[in-house]
Amino acid sequence: MWNLLIQELKKPYGPLIPWVVLAAGLFGALMLVRTAGTEPARLAVVALEAEWRQAREDIQLHRNAVRAKKDLAQVRAALPDEHDFAPLALGITEESKRNHVTLPSLSYKTEATGVPNTSKGLLEGTLTGKYEDLRRFLYDIETAEELVYIEDLVLLHPPAQHGNMTFNIKIATYLKGSPSEPS
Structure with a gap:
């Protein structure tokens, strides 16, 4: 090797x-x-x-x-508190008067949501007024400090001789409730 x-x-x-x-x-x-x-x-x-x-x-x-x-x-x-819901409805009614809009019967109710300690507040009514006044009223509601939004707006009667229009309006907001105490 x-x-x-x-x-x-x-x-x-x-x-x-x-x-x-x-x-x-x-x-x-x-x-x-x-x-x-x-x-x-x-x-x-x-x-x-x-x-x-x-x-x-x-x-x-x-x-x-x-x-x-x-x-x-x-x-x-x-969000407004649940106990502030009625004054909110009153405030919207006053805003309608300030804008020369007729809001004769504004009903309000609350609905439960899937979120704990929160409910949905609904304000419903019939709204009558001139186009300019209605537009100003709707703008003032949507830009208000409170968290509200217009959920539904349906024209019932087109403008009559005086230029008045009638709508069904549904305004919604969410309300915070107090946390429930354990029993």
């Missing part, structure tokens, strides 16, 4: 054999280090990056939830 090796080293390509053996040994060592050392570390890094991304998503969801809770608290603060 040693004789064969010595004969091969004497040939013209003989001096390259030790370098090829060294390169093959180094390549084998590289593969050993990669599979035994760096591959598990790379897999651990990939797993940690996935965990980090999940944690970032969880943090973002938490921040969004906190922001939504704060926004909901602001909206709930703007």
Whole structure:
């Protein structure tokens, strides 16, 4: 065996054999280090990056939830209390008088909602007046400080000789109730 090796080293390509053996040994060592050392570390890094991304998503969801809770608290603060509902109806009636609009019978009722401690207040009635007065009245209601919106507006009678129009109007708002005490 040693004789064969010595004969091969004497040939013209003989001096390259030790370098090829060294390169093959180094390549084998590289593969050993990669599979035994760096591959598990790379897999651990990939797993940690996935965990980090999940944690970032969880943090973002938490921040969004906190922001939504704060926004909901602001909206709930703007809602009138249930005991303020009747004065709200009175205020709308006074606003109609101020705008020269006839609102003879404004009925109001509350409906339950799926949200705890919140109910929907509905004001319904017949509205009569000139177009300009009605437009001003509706604008004043929608831009009022209270959170109310016009849910339905149906024309009953087109303008008569005096230019008066009659509508059925449904105004809605949400009312905050007091939290019920546990028994």
